[in-house]
Amino acid sequence: xxxxxxxxxxxxxxxxxxxxxxxxxxxxxxxxxxxxxxxxxxxxxxxxxxxxxxxxxxxxxxxxxxxxxxxxxxxxxxxxxxxxxxxxxxxxxxxxxxxxxxxxxxxxxxxxxxxxxxxxxxxxxxxxxxxxxxxxxxxxxxxxxxxxxxxxxxxxxxxxxxxxxxxxxxxxxxxxxxxxxxxxxxxxxxxxxxxxxxxxxxxxxxxxxxxxxxxxxxxxxxxxxxxxxxxxxxxxxxxxxxxxxxxxxxxxxxxxxxxxxxxxxxxxxxxxxxxxxxxxxxxxxxxxxxxxxxxxxxxxxxxxxxxxxxxxxxxxxxxxxxxxxxxxxxxxxxxxxxxxxxxxxxxxxxxxxxxxxxxxxxxxxxxxxxxxxxxxxxxxxxxxxxxxxxxxxxxxxxxxxxxxxxxxxxxxxxxxxxxxxxxxxxxxxxxxxxxxxxxxxxxxxxxxxxxxxxx
Numbered sequence: 027x028x029x030x031x032x033x034x035x036x037x038x039x040x041x042x043x044x045x046x047x048x049x050x051x052x053x054x055x056x057x058x059x060x061x062x063x064x065x066x067x068x069x070x071x072x073x074x075x076x077x078x079x080x081x082x083x084x085x086x087x088x089x090x091x092x093x094x095x096x097x098x099x100x101x102x103x104x105x106x107x108x109x110x111x112x113x114x115x116x117x118x119x120x121x122x123x124x125x126x127x128x129x130x131x132x133x134x135x136x137x138x139x140x141x142x143x144x145x146x147x148x149x150x151x152x153x154x155x156x157x158x159x160x161x162x163x164x165x166x167x168x169x170x171x172x173x174x175x176x177x178x179x180x181x182x183x184x185x186x187x188x189x190x191x192x193x194x195x196x197x198x199x200x201x202x203x204x205x206x207x208x209x210x211x212x213x214x215x216x217x218x219x220x221x222x223x224x225x226x227x228x229x230x231x232x233x234x235x236x237x238x239x240x241x242x243x244x245x246x247x248x249x250x251x252x253x254x255x256x257x258x259x260x261x262x263x264x265x266x267x268x269x270x271x272x273x274x275x276x277x278x279x280x281x282x283x284x285x286x287x288x289x290x291x292x293x294x295x296x297x298x299x300x301x302x303x304x305x306x307x308x309x310x311x312x313x314x315x316x317x318x319x320x321x322x323x324x325x326x327x328x329x330x331x332x333x334x335x336x337x338x339x340x341x342x343x344x345x346x347x348x349x350x351x352x353x354x355x356x357x358x359x360x361x362x363x364x365x366x367x368x369x370x371x372x373x374x375x376x377x378x379x380x381x382x383x384x385x386x387x388x389x390x391x392x393x394x395x396x397x398x399x400x401x402x403x404x405x406x407x408x409x410x411x412x413x414x415x416x417x418x419x420x421x422x423x424x425x426x427x428x429x430x431x432x433x434x435x436x437x438x439x440x441x442x443x444x445x446x447x448x449x450x451x452x453x454x455x456x457x458x459x460x461x462x463x464x465x466x467x468x469x470x471x472x473x474x475x476x477x478x479x480x481x
Contacts, residue, residue, distance in 0.1 A: 034212065035205065035208040035212055039204035042205075043201030044200075046196050047193060047196065054189035058189055062182050066178065069175065073145075077173075078160065080102050080110070083102070084098065084169055088167060095112075096121070099119060099120070099122075100121045102121060107174045107176075108171055108172055108174065109125045109155075109171065110169075110171050111169075111171075112167065112168070113127070113135070113167060123151075125151065129148075129150055129151075130170060131146065131148070134157060135168055138159035138161050138169075141161050143158070143160050150172060154174070156172070156175060158173070214237065214242050214246075221234055230261075231257065233250045234250055316444065335369060336368070337479050338368075338371050338374055339366060340364075340366070340397050341361070341397045343374055344358070344395055344397055346375075347378045347379055348395065356409075358395050359398070361396075365398075365399060367404050368477070369455075369476070370452075373456070376448060376452060377448075377449050378406070380446065381406075381449060381472050383445055389413075390412050392408055392410055392411075393410060394407070394408075399478065403458075403478055404475065404477070405473065405475050406473070406476075410469050413469070423462070424447060424449070449474075453474055453476070456476050460474045460475075
């Protein structure tokens with residue numbers, strides 16, 4: 027199973043998006059860490075100063091005999107969610123939010139007992155706090171105040187959400203910029219691809235526009251020079267084929283007239299002479315068809331063929347072509363309402379006739395001709411009774427002088443090898459497509475699709 031790789035444009039856009047995402051992600055992570063550390067340090071400095079002010083009030087109360095100590099501790103925590111704990115020889119006194127003193131880490135208390143202020147971040151009762159421990163009036167008394175960090179955490183969470191959204195937005199913006207930049211950068215390549223495709227479809231007048239960029243100017247100039255050389259060579263070959271075919275018309279007319287005289291006197295010749303005459307007459311007929319086909323191809327290649335444009339009822343055209351033939355008509359299927367196409371009636375007549383001739387000469391004759399709609403396009407199907415066309419030959423049979431497995435056939439039914447080439451050429455002239463499918467039940471199905479006219 028072949029894995030489809032993304033296009034160059036999408037790879038460039040994805041690279042832009044990932045680079046932007048990575049860069050802004052690193053910057054966002056650094057911003058969040060620096061801002062978080064800064065706000066936390068500021069909060070620690072603020073609560074330490076607040077705790078130092080509060081412990082002085084507690085010291086004064088203890089020196090005054092601890093009168094009104096409980097009211098003082100309650101007053102220190104009345105305007106906040108903080109907790110005040112005072113360790114005395116008689117036990118712990120608590121103010122504010124109730125906290126079990128046993129949750130306080132012993133190293134924090136030991137450092138305060140040694141007369142050194144201490145701070146630590148804790149989670150008490152599911153609430154993150156900064157614990158500040160200070161020695162009180164005497165070494166036996168320890169003042170501990172717990173300051174909640176809920177507001178700081180909410181601020182950091184909001185900052186994190188803003189930064190994450192910024193990273194995602196930056197990644198999407200980088201992807202959009204990459205898509206836009208890659209589209210502009212690859213526009214010359216896209217134009218080159220489209221121009222090469224048009225040339226491959228037979229439009230030899232295709233040229234690239236001029237570019238201001240020197241590198242692109244060199245590319246466009248090289249392509250245009252190649253296209254001009256190719257067009258000149260094709261036109262030269264077409265003129266040569268047209269000149270040769272035109273020059274052959276005079277001797278061919280003489281040969282055809284002489285052949286007509288000999289055909290009328292065929293009964294006077296017997297044996298080997300009669301067989302030689304039959305072979306000569308068939309080759310003259312084939313030669314005449316080949317010259318006519320070559321003249322039409324050369325006129326098309328040179329762009330000098332007479333071409334008219336009108337709205338044509340494809341079903342009626344097929345019926346007319348079948349009615350003008352001397353062979354018994356095949357089964358006909360024509361979809362209603364009438365299918366209209368915009369094009370050259372003569373070319374379309376020749377397309378249908380060549381498909382029927384091909385079926386009669388090489389595939390036991392046509393067995394079904396259908397005209398139908400498929401996805402807004404007019405579809406012509408010609409089924410034959412032959413053995414079908416091998417997969418590897420289904421494109422080659424539309425080449426000039428290609429007769430597939432009948433390449434060595436000669437005689438009255440031997441074609442010139444140009445009929446299907448003219449079909450493909452006329453279909454391309456009408457911006458259509460032609461291909462070969464397998465017919466259900468055996469045989470080949472030649473399919474022509476043309477744009478349906480809106481009129």
